Amino acid sequence: MSTQIKALVFDAYGTLFDVHSVIRLCDEIWPGKGTALSQLWRAKQLEYTWQRSLMQRYEDFSHVTRAGLRYACNALGLRLGEAEQARLMEAYLHLATYPEVQEALARLAGRKLAILSNGSPAMLEPVVANAGLAQTLDAVISVDALRIYKPDPRVYALAVEKLGVPTGAIGFVSSNCWDALGAKAFGFRVFWCNRAGAPVDELGVLPDSEMRSLAELPALIGAA
Amino acid sequence: MSTQIKALVFDAYGTLFDVHSVIRLCDEIWPGKGTALSQLWRAKQLEYTWQRSLMQRYEDFSHVTRAGLRYACNALGLRLGEAEQARLMEAYLHLATYPEVQEALARLAGRKLAILSNGSPAMLEPVVANAGLAQTLDAVISVDALRIYKPDPRVYALAVEKLGVPTGAIGFVSSNCWDALGAKAFGFRVFWCNRAGAPVDELGVLPDSEMRSLAELPALIGAA
Numbered sequence: 272m273s274t275q276i277k278a279l280v281f282d283a284y285g286t287l288f289d290v291h292s293v294i295r296l297c298d299e300i301w302p303g304k305g306t307a308l309s310q311l312w313r314a315k316q317l318e319y320t321w322q323r324s325l326m327q328r329y330e331d332f333s334h335v336t337r338a339g340l341r342y343a344c345n346a347l348g349l350r351l352g353e354a355e356q357a358r359l360m361e362a363y364l365h366l367a368t369y370p371e372v373q374e375a376l377a378r379l380a381g382r383k384l385a386i387l388s389n390g391s392p393a394m395l396e397p398v399v400a401n402a403g404l405a406q407t408l409d410a411v412i413s414v415d416a417l418r419i420y421k422p423d424p425r426v427y428a429l430a431v432e433k434l435g436v437p438t439g440a441i442g443f444v445s446s447n448c449w450d451a452l453g454a455k456a457f458g459f460r461v462f463w464c465n466r467a468g469a470p471v472d473e474l475g476v477l478p479d480s481e482m483r484s485l486a487e488l489p490a491l492i493g494a495a
Numbered sequence: 496m497s498t499q500i501k502a503l504v505f506d507a508y509g510t511l512f513d514v515h516s517v518i519r520l521c522d523e524i525w526p527g528k529g530t531a532l533s534q535l536w537r538a539k540q541l542e543y544t545w546q547r548s549l550m551q552r553y554e555d556f557s558h559v560t561r562a563g564l565r566y567a568c569n570a571l572g573l574r575l576g577e578a579e580q581a582r583l584m585e586a587y588l589h590l591a592t593y594p595e596v597q598e599a600l601a602r603l604a605g606r607k608l609a610i611l612s613n614g615s616p617a618m619l620e621p622v623v624a625n626a627g628l629a630q631t632l633d634a635v636i637s638v639d640a641l642r643i644y645k646p647d648p649r650v651y652a653l654a655v656e657k658l659g660v661p662t663g664a665i666g667f668v669s670s671n672c673w674d675a676l677g678a679k680a681f682g683f684r685v686f687w688c689n690r691a692g693a694p695v696d697e698l699g700v701l702p703d704s705e706m707r708s709l710a711e712l713p714a715l716i717g718a719a
Contacts, residue, residue: 319696319698321549322646325545326647326677328680328699346694419549422549423551424551449546453550470569474546474550474562
């Protein structure tokens with residue numbers, strides 16, 4: 272089964288890129304509030320992607336990320352000025368990869384490697400370049416071309432189209448369980464990177480494999 | 496403007512029906528955990544409606560409500576047996592209305608009054624009957640006929656179709672801000688019942704009116 276995988280498609284935020292530096296910056300700007308703010312920010316950012324998709328009122332990920340930040344600051348009584356908003360949005364362009372990412376990707380060489388992300392091209396291109404991944408990846412695919420967010424099946428179909436690899440030969444990797452399950456429902460072979468040790472979401476499908484970090488991925492697909 | 500409203504369409508859970516009794520039962524079964532459990536349960540219940548809608552894998556609200564409960568118990572380390580699950584789901588069929596609901600609806604008589612809810616008919620019919628609202632309402636409309644959840648615009652269009660009243664003559668009332676804004680984006684005149692005093696969601700539209708309870712509604716539409 273492992274030899275069938277001709278391409279690996281990765282989610283970006285939380286899967287390859289560690290958003291912890293954004294959390295740290297939240298705490299630097301509003302001491303003691305960083306965790307509460309970043310959790311609510313992330314929750315609203317995602318809610319808005321789902322709600323706007325269903326409302327047929329797409330705005331790009333940069334827009335919904337700022338909207339989530341404004342809501343979260345309002346709800347927590349934190350004053351968000353232009354300067355703070357600019358610093359936090361800028362931090363999204365300079366995220367580090369998780370420590371195991373570079374080596375794991377190197378061991379997967381020979382397959383097509385790509386990102387499939389909610390992020391807009393204007394957010395993804397700098398973060399990929401700043402992390403030194405531009406040469407490693409065959410494609411950086413954004414939902415922005417479709418104006419719809421994950422887990423709509425058209426998003427996963429975009430990876431099939433852009434990579435020219437059949438659905439059944441694509442392995443999909445995400446730390447977001449609902450994203451992993453959206454990809455599974457679509458037909459990919461799915462590796463859920465369960466960094467937080469969370470329960471699996473109850474959406475009627477299960478990932479093919481579960482791992483705690485991407486260091487386990489090469490062995491799981493027989494590339495060790 | 497107020498004379499234009501020929502029908503009022505209400506969200507059910509949290510707007511007409513007080514879900515507090517479910518929270519209390521959570522706390523009775525798992526003392527000290529009721530608030531955390533019911534918050535996570537509600538969050539997952541909603542997430543699953545959005546995610547399943549986008550995944551094109553609709554299951555009815557009873558199904559996603561049970562799924563959310565299972566996830567929340569798993570995440571909090573609470574043992575959910577058949578008996579507990581049955582008691583909690585049964586509680587959804589016996590919710591009380593908020594204290595001001597009966598009088599507010601009585602003062603709105605003369606207009607068409609309806610519910611438009613994510614709830615399945617098998618959940619809505621008993622709760623409406625048990626609360627004594629069956630004679631007050633002209634229609635109890637469920638998304639189930641469409642197999643898609645709020646805030647998809649087809650859901651709001653269903654109320655127009657079922658009531659035979661033009662979009663612009665329908666007032667929509669919800670305590671869920673994202674639902675209110677979905678209805679506003681569709682074209683209804685929208686009254687957000689902000690029971691919790693929350694910030695407005697950042698979805699690019701605003702409700703026409705905001706109130707803290709339905710007691711304010713008759714005056715807002717000129718029926719006082």
